[in-house]
Amino acid sequence: MNAQTTFFRHLTSNYRKWLCAVSAACLFTCGSPALADAVTLPDILIGVTQGFLEFTVEDYLATSQTQGRYEIQVNQIDPRLRMPMCDKELTASLESPAIPIGRVTVKVRCEGTSPWSVFVPAQVRLFREVVTTTRPLRRAGIIEPGDVAMRERDISLINQGYFTALDQAIGQKLTRPTVTDQVLTLVHLEQAEVISKGDQVVITARSGTLSVRMPGEALSNGGLREQIRVKNLNSQRVIKAQVMAPGQVEVAM
Numbered sequence: 001m002n003a004q005t006t007f008f009r010h011l012t013s014n015y016r017k018w019l020c021a022v023s024a025a026c027l028f029t030c031g032s033p034a035l036a037d038a039v040t041l042p043d044i045l046i047g048v049t050q051g052f053l054e055f056t057v058e059d060y061l062a063t064s065q066t067q068g069r070y071e072i073q074v075n076q077i078d079p080r081l082r083m084p085m086c087d088k089e090l091t092a093s094l095e096s097p098a099i100p101i102g103r104v105t106v107k108v109r110c111e112g113t114s115p116w117s118v119f120v121p122a123q124v125r126l127f128r129e130v131v132t133t134t135r136p137l138r139r140a141g142i143i144e145p146g147d148v149a150m151r152e153r154d155i156s157l158i159n160q161g162y163f164t165a166l167d168q169a170i171g172q173k174l175t176r177p178t179v180t181d182q183v184l185t186l187v188h189l190e191q192a193e194v195i196s197k198g199d200q201v202v203i204t205a206r207s208g209t210l211s212v213r214m215p216g217e218a219l220s221n222g223g224l225r226e227q228i229r230v231k232n233l234n235s236q237r238v239i240k241a242q243v244m245a246p247g248q249v250e251v252a253m
Helices: 013-029 043-063
Strands: 005-008 068-077 091-096 104-111 116-133 148-154 193-195 200-207 210-218 225-233 238-245 249-251
Touching: 043 068, 043 091, 043 104, 043 116, 193 238, 200 225, 200 238
Parallel strands: 200 249
Antiparallel strands: 005 068, 068 116, 091 104, 104 116, 116 148, 200 210, 210 225, 225 238, 238 249
């Protein structure tokens, strides 16, 4: 393999026709002295890899219900490579990694009378709308609506997880500073505490349309939707309640 690459956006019908034409031409020209002299052209291997990756990526996106557009870049194969012409249809499989995103290796193989295999590296880029910053943000700051925006980015380069909706980030606390237009990942944010230990809170107990309120005291810190320990100041009982807002917790009756 060399460092050169060939770029494909989608495998068009014209490319498929060209691939078939090349295969037919190779078979025709190599049919005279001996079939052993026939070779599988590098472009055939690239085409098989491209078609396999398109099918695999489409299947992965559909199965995982992932929205986005993709681009496939297959490495150019050394033109000096001379693999015997296969008397069966070439097959391909994903050698690594487990999912067809990022840097991948495809194993193209011939299972005919003269079997062989070739490993073809490629790059699959997946572009999705993700949460990014609109300005530099300081560590320990709380994300506000104006701090973030949705932008399309190549998520195959992101290893720490990312956010696909603004409300997943808004209200969260930054664990490190960020720069403008930075993709926010799981390592950047943590649940912001809206109730601290010792705070006076209102406990709302609900059952259908019926609700009862009573005073309480937080016995632990908590962020939105988290369960914390709360003391009912009327009964002195300690219960677990869900944080609904600053100073507001809720339990089910």
